[in-house]
Amino acid sequence: MKLLTLNFLTCAIKSCKSSPASFPLHPRDATLEIIESDLNLAFLRNILPRLMWSELCTITRELGLPALPETVPTGEDMVEKKEGEEEVASQTAKDLHRVLLETGIREGGLVCGNCGHEYKVLEGVGNFLLPGHLV
Amino acid sequence: MPEYLVRLVQVHESFRKAELQALADVAGIKIDFISYDEDSPFCVVGLPSDNAARTMISRGILSHGIYELWGEGSTYDNLHASVRKRSSEKWSLYHEIPFRFTLDSFRGSRKPADQRGIVDSFSYLGFMGPIRMKEAEVSFKVFEDYDNKASEPKHLYLGRFIGESGRQAKTTYDLKKRHYISTTSMDAELALLTANIALAATGKLFYDPFMGTGGFPIACAHFGALVTGSDIDGRSIRGTGGSARKGQTGKYDVAGNFKQYGTESHYLGAFISDLTNTPLRGLILGSEHGGYLDGIICDPPYGIREGLKVLGPREQLGEVERATHRDRYKEPTYIPPKRPYSFIAMLDDILAFAASTLVENGRLSMWMPTANDDDIELIIPTHPCLEIASVCVQPFNKWSRRLLTYRRLPDSEVSQEALLLAKKEYDKGVKADDLNAFRRKYFEGFKEYQRLQEAARATNDIVPEDTNT
Numbered sequence: 001m002k003l004l005t006l007n008f009l010t011c012a013i014k015s016c017k018s019s020p021a022s023f024p025l026h027p028r029d030a031t032l033e034i035i036e037s038d039l040n041l042a043f044l045r046n047i048l049p050r051l052m053w054s055e056l057c058t059i060t061r062e063l064g065l066p067a068l069p070e071t072v073p074t075g076e077d078m079v080e081k082k083e084g085e086e087e088v089a090s091q092t093a094k095d096l097h098r099v100l101l102e103t104g105i106r107e108g109g110l111v112c113g114n115c116g117h118e119y120k121v122l123e124g125v126g127n128f129l130l131p132g133h134l135v
Numbered sequence: 136m137p138e139y140l141v142r143l144v145q146v147h148e149s150f151r152k153a154e155l156q157a158l159a160d161v162a163g164i165k166i167d168f169i170s171y172d173e174d175s176p177f178c179v180v181g182l183p184s185d186n187a188a189r190t191m192i193s194r195g196i197l198s199h200g201i202y203e204l205w206g207e208g209s210t211y212d213n214l215h216a217s218v219r220k221r222s223s224e225k226w227s228l229y230h231e232i233p234f235r236f237t238l239d240s241f242r243g244s245r246k247p248a249d250q251r252g253i254v255d256s257f258s259y260l261g262f263m264g265p266i267r268m269k270e271a272e273v274s275f276k277v278f279e280d281y282d283n284k285a286s287e288p289k290h291l292y293l294g295r296f297i298g299e300s301g302r303q304a305k306t307t308y309d310l311k312k313r314h315y316i317s318t319t320s321m322d323a324e325l326a327l328l329t330a331n332i333a334l335a336a337t338g339k340l341f342y343d344p345f346m347g348t349g350g351f352p353i354a355c356a357h358f359g360a361l362v363t364g365s366d367i368d369g370r371s372i373r374g375t376g377g378s379a380r381k382g383q384t385g386k387y388d389v390a391g392n393f394k395q396y397g398t399e400s401h402y403l404g405a406f407i408s409d410l411t412n413t414p415l416r417g418l419i420l421g422s423e424h425g426g427y428l429d430g431i432i433c434d435p436p437y438g439i440r441e442g443l444k445v446l447g448p449r450e451q452l453g454e455v456e457r458a459t460h461r462d463r464y465k466e467p468t469y470i471p472p473k474r475p476y477s478f479i480a481m482l483d484d485i486l487a488f489a490a491s492t493l494v495e496n497g498r499l500s501m502w503m504p505t506a507n508d509d510d511i512e513l514i515i516p517t518h519p520c521l522e523i524a525s526v527c528v529q530p531f532n533k534w535s536r537r538l539l540t541y542r543r544l545p546d547s548e549v550s551q552e553a554l555l556l557a558k559k560e561y562d563k564g565v566k567a568d569d570l571n572a573f574r575r576k577y578f579e580g581f582k583e584y585q586r587l588q589e590a591a592r593a594t595n596d597i598v599p600e601d602t603n604t
């Protein structure tokens with residue numbers, strides 16, 4: 001599961017959804033994997049304003065990854081200030097791409113900060129099905 | 136605006152106009168429909184330029200190509216008169232260069248000698264360049280539109296070739312050549328078409344809540360979107376459930392399908408979940424954070440084989456049973472209980488989910504089966520945050536399948552009450568009232584549909600053949 005998806009995933013339990021503590025889910029005993037992919041400037045620009053930035057920073061901190069900028073970068077921060085035809089991805093864009101789209105959780109758990117329920121990740125696929133007593 | 140002739144395919148007719156509109160919308164191009172007929176593969180549109188026409192058609196699935204319209208008429212005399220009137224100032228541009236001049240007869244045919252005669256009748260255009268069948272610099276085509284079994288065409292067009300469609304993707308993504316599929320995979324043509332109608336494109340994020348073996352996400356990735364999906368069945372994502380392909384061995388999974396097409400950079404991965412208890416975050420009222428999905432595409436599970444179930448105990452669990460689930464759920468062999476789920480309740484859940492997760496103007500494209508009954512035909516599930524963008528019908532004998540596409544209205548066009556309702560539905564999972572007369576009627580029709588579908592499966596007669604396109 002790419003780390004980007006963790007910015008959209010919260011606890012599946014309905015009574016948790018209204019609690020701010022249920023988002024983001026906290027990685028536990030996570031094994032990370034890096035899968036290289038093509039940098040996509042158009043996508044980064046579009047997705048930036050939709051991210052919940054401080055929650056993203058929380059996740060990277062908990063995973064011990066290099067710190068992200070404190071405030072959310074802008075679309076302009078994604079390109080180097082260069083004259084010419086071709087857009088060149090900035091270091092900020094490359095770093096973000098690395099974190100959001102190349103780094104993923106291979107194995108481990110994702111824990112709700114509100115109810116403490118742990119969702120398992122196996123072979124890169126998170127399981128958010130709820131056991132009978134929690135539905 | 137200059138006029139262009141789109142050479143459509145004569146299949147999935149009711150999807151064609153919706154696709155052309157979507158192709159224009161996704162490219163930010165204004166399109167005017169000048170003439171369109173369900174019974175004809177020729178459509179005349181107004182577009183701002185050749186470039187706009189080329190860009191737009193390049194990802195079309197239900198078309199072959201687009202032509203600058205040089206003239207049209209009901210007889211050859213009328214066509215020649217129209218060509219003289221509309222395009223004479225353009226003739227000289229093509230006097231010296233290698234060219235190609237051919238005939239396309241729809242539902243009709245001409246002997247080679249007649250074809251030559253028709254081409255020769257345009258000699259007044261004054262083209263002196265060499266005739267080339269290959270590598271011509273400019274290509275002209277005469278189009279003849281016949282009624283079924285008619286001896287003479289009812290309408291004629293002359294067009295200058297501008298650009299080819301993206302229909303070859305139908306072959307590239309053919310299920311027969313895909314590594315990993317299931318018995319319910321939607322054929323490549325319809326999956327690509329759905330992705331077009333939902334405006335999948337570079338830079339966007341798309342999601343399929345019932346992804347199965349990933350057919351829709353794969354189609355969206357073809358058009359440049361980044362995609363994710365989920366399924367209640369983890370085996371279909373991880374691929375340990377086997378493939379529907381005969382004699383296939385070894386492990387195939389959804390990620391492997393993306394690799395097959397070279398779009399693995401577009402796949403964000405998938406997760407196991409159930410739409411009624413989705414882990415995806417919803418609307419946060421009073422925050423600057425709105426939706427984050429550009430599009431949602433799905434073919435909700437409605438068939439016999441998949442069963443229509445969601446997680447949850449069949450009835451309220453007793454204290455002892457609850458304790459048993461609590462004790463056992465961490466065991467690897469634990470299977471959560473499932474309960475039957477009304478199809479209508481599911482449609483409402485999908486709409487509430489879309490209202491809460493789509494960006495403003497994002498699209499939901501949802502397939503929905505319907506028994507062919509006058510009362511039922513009109514029922515389209517609604518939500519105050521969603522506006523219907525198009526309804527396309529794939530008719531079968533006694534039932535049909537519809538593709539409903541909705542646009543998420545901007546918050547400014549939606550009432551506060553509607554937003555609050557959307558949030559409440561999303562948080563609490565408000566259920567549809569199955570006792571409503573219309574809904575009950577639909578549901579009865581749906582049972583009939585299930586019976587028909589089962590019968591159709593038994594005779595292997597579900598998907599119509601792609602003939603005479």
Ligand SMILES: [Zn+2]
Binds near residue numbers: 114116
């Ligand atoms: Zn929770």
